[in-house]
Amino acid sequence: MPAYALFDIGGTAVKCGVADENGTFLMKERRDNPIRVSGLAALKALLEERLTAYGDRYAIAGVGVSTAGVVDEAGRVVYISDSFPGYAGTRLAEVLTARRDLPVAVENDAACAGLGEFWLGAGQGASPLVCLTVGTGVGGCVIVDGKVVRGAHGFAGEVGFIPLADGTLEEAAATSALCRSVAAAKRRPAAGITGEQVFEWARAGDPVAKEAICHQMAALADGLVPVCYTVDPAVVVIGGAIAAQADYLEPLLRDALRERLLPTLFEGIRFGFARLGNDAGLLGALYCLRQRLAGDS
Numbered sequence: 001m002p003a004y005a006l007f008d009i010g011g012t013a014v015k016c017g018v019a020d021e022n023g024t025f026l027m028k029e030r031r032d033n034p035i036r037v038s039g040l041a042a043l044k045a046l047l048e049e050r051l052t053a054y055g056d057r058y059a060i061a062g063v064g065v066s067t068a069g070v071v072d073e074a075g076r077v078v079y080i081s082d083s084f085p086g087y088a089g090t091r092l093a094e095v096l097t098a099r100r101d102l103p104v105a106v107e108n109d110a111a112c113a114g115l116g117e118f119w120l121g122a123g124q125g126a127s128p129l130v131c132l133t134v135g136t137g138v139g140g141c142v143i144v145d146g147k148v149v150r151g152a153h154g155f156a157g158e159v160g161f162i163p164l165a166d167g168t169l170e171e172a173a174a175t176s177a178l179c180r181s182v183a184a185a186k187r188r189p190a191a192g193i194t195g196e197q198v199f200e201w202a203r204a205g206d207p208v209a210k211e212a213i214c215h216q217m218a219a220l221a222d223g224l225v226p227v228c229y230t231v232d233p234a235v236v237v238i239g240g241a242i243a244a245q246a247d248y249l250e251p252l253l254r255d256a257l258r259e260r261l262l263p264t265l266f267e268g269i270r271f272g273f274a275r276l277g278n279d280a281g282l283l284g285a286l287y288c289l290r291q292r293l294a295g296d297s
Helices: 040-057 092-097 109-120 169-173 175-186 195-203 207-231 241-260 263-268 277-293
Strands: 003-009 013-019 025-032 060-067 077-079 104-108 129-134 138-144 235-239 270-273
Touching: 003 040, 003 109, 003 277, 013 040, 013 277, 025 277, 040 060, 040 092, 060 092, 060 109, 060 277, 092 104, 104 109, 104 277, 109 129, 109 138, 109 235, 109 277, 129 207, 138 169, 138 207, 169 175, 169 207, 175 195, 175 207, 195 207, 195 241, 207 235, 207 241, 235 241, 241 270
Parallel strands: 003 060, 060 104, 129 235, 235 270
Antiparallel strands: 003 013, 013 025, 129 138
16 A cells, blocks of 8 residues: 655654555654754755655655645745744755655645644535634634635735734734733743643633633634634634643633624534644645645645
């Protein structure tokens, strides 16, 4: 049976794996992303080295890549934050095919998370599907009939840039913003507070943590409102690191959305949290590759 090499390139880590065409993993691993310390050449070398290693062990028939940044249809990173020095303009497909003739599919990480959830997760078969990923930043995608909607310039679904009263949606609703808010209220260094710790405090009844999380969900709802009225999705899936706190967050987010949306729209949209966890990006990259191999991309 053919196997597929998969990479999910994030700011601090590169998640790697090999899976069959059905999304069953044959192996998975995590490597530190060297780009901030050692530059783009080191990241390219890591990808090439792992792909060679996988090829020595499995019959690799293609490569799927999920990456941070805005990605065009040719698989080129057209926009990325300063935390990825030299990454803008990178053509990952060319990097991964330089020494071998393999089909490669490259897609934005939020889009891959959405495709994974559409294929095997919380939004199976739903159309239109909106997926937001909330972690260090806020990303998003819109999927119609199983395909990512890109727009004229590749920015469709980039909800993190939506302006709100407190800045952009990313600046107001990302986990990093949550940690800064709690740190300021407690007069502690933000670097010493993690999202997991904030939720531990909230679950223990800490009023500062609880208020900050409520504010985060209100900001997320503010960003979702124009998306819901524009797209009218069947399903909205919230992924990223906060999906691990779904039991705590779902009633808060639903209450905030109920206050902001017309009842008919609120009751018609299914809101939920991602089910695939850290595998969503890898599985979405595989689904994207499957589409390319089928000539459906």
